[in-house]
Amino acid sequence: MQDLHILPKIRDGLSFVYLEHGKIERTQHAVEFFDANGGRTLVPTAALAVLMLGPGTTITHDAIKVLAENGSLVTWCGEQGVRFYAQGLGETRKAYHLLKQAERASDPMKRIQVVLRMYHYRFGETLHPELSLEQIRGLEGVRVREAYAAASREYGVEWNGRKYDRGNWGAADPINRALSVANACLNGLCHAAIVSGGYCPALGFIHTGKQLSFVYDIADLYKVEITVPLAFRLVAESKEHLETRVRHACRDVFRESRLLDRILPDIDQMLGITAEELAVGEQADEDAARPEPLWDMPELALEGDGDGRDDS
Secondary structure, three states, X not given: OOOHXXXXXXXXXXXXXXXXXXXXXXXXXXXXXXXXXXXXXXXXXXXXXXXXXXXXXXXXHHHHHHHHHOOOEEEEEXXXXXXXXXEOOOOOOOOHHHXXXXXXXXXXXXXXXXXXXXXXXXXXXXXXXXXXXXXXXXXXXXXXXXXXXXXXXXXXOOOOOOOOOOOOHHHOOHHHHHHHHHHHHHHHHHHHHHHHOOOOOOOOOOOOOOOOHHXXXXXXXXXXXXXXXXXXXXXXHOOOOHHHXXXXXXXXXXXXXXXXXXXXXXXXXXXXXXXXXXXXXXXXXXXXXXXOOOOOOOOOOOOXXXXXXXXX
């Protein structure tokens, strides 16, 4: 497949499918999952944003090829999708959006503008432009703690803070486990959208130093709105089969809120990228092997008579 524009847009697709303890193979032009009990399930690759492979899964070369051709991101993750280990190839082949992201991440003034837009998106509050990143993070922490406390009061779930031991999953209280599962699902969906749009998961603006820093930045836009109330509501209903119920509920609420329809436009808005900038590079997707222009160093006038030559 050469023309990726004939694929369904990521905003129109399914959010994610999580599979564990089974084998994924190619069946004609589709992908099929064979579970440990002999059951068979077709995977809707043409409209799937991300396929999350949990423990005990194996996948064939042909199946990976079908998923790549259909623009489905494949991630290898821990049980219930909580940990992330690796990713496959995303949909786009162009790097123009990444270059714009890198430009904004590298310029301190442009970077702080992105951070301020993210804060305004999350909390509806416009901050003073001269605040430092540390001050903004402090204000963010206060607002997030207030959101947890409000959800605790609304659903009657005891809240003692966001804490759990990554090495001892079962030791965490139910609400922290529910939040972790919900956020892992959200991270996976945002990761797929970021890669699909040609952005880099590692070039974060608030978070930094991780291969998923930008994923955390974008996922944070939706936590107070979506995953925090969802986790508290499900814990209030029951603590039985909590992780599975949270994962299924995330899939439902992502679809109901049309989250896939929002993520890429929200990224463009946060980065301040114009429609003209977004349209650049379409031919790179139409032909994956098409050579793109080489970078030319701009002419720099040297000290002298202004003609670029040094006559000393």
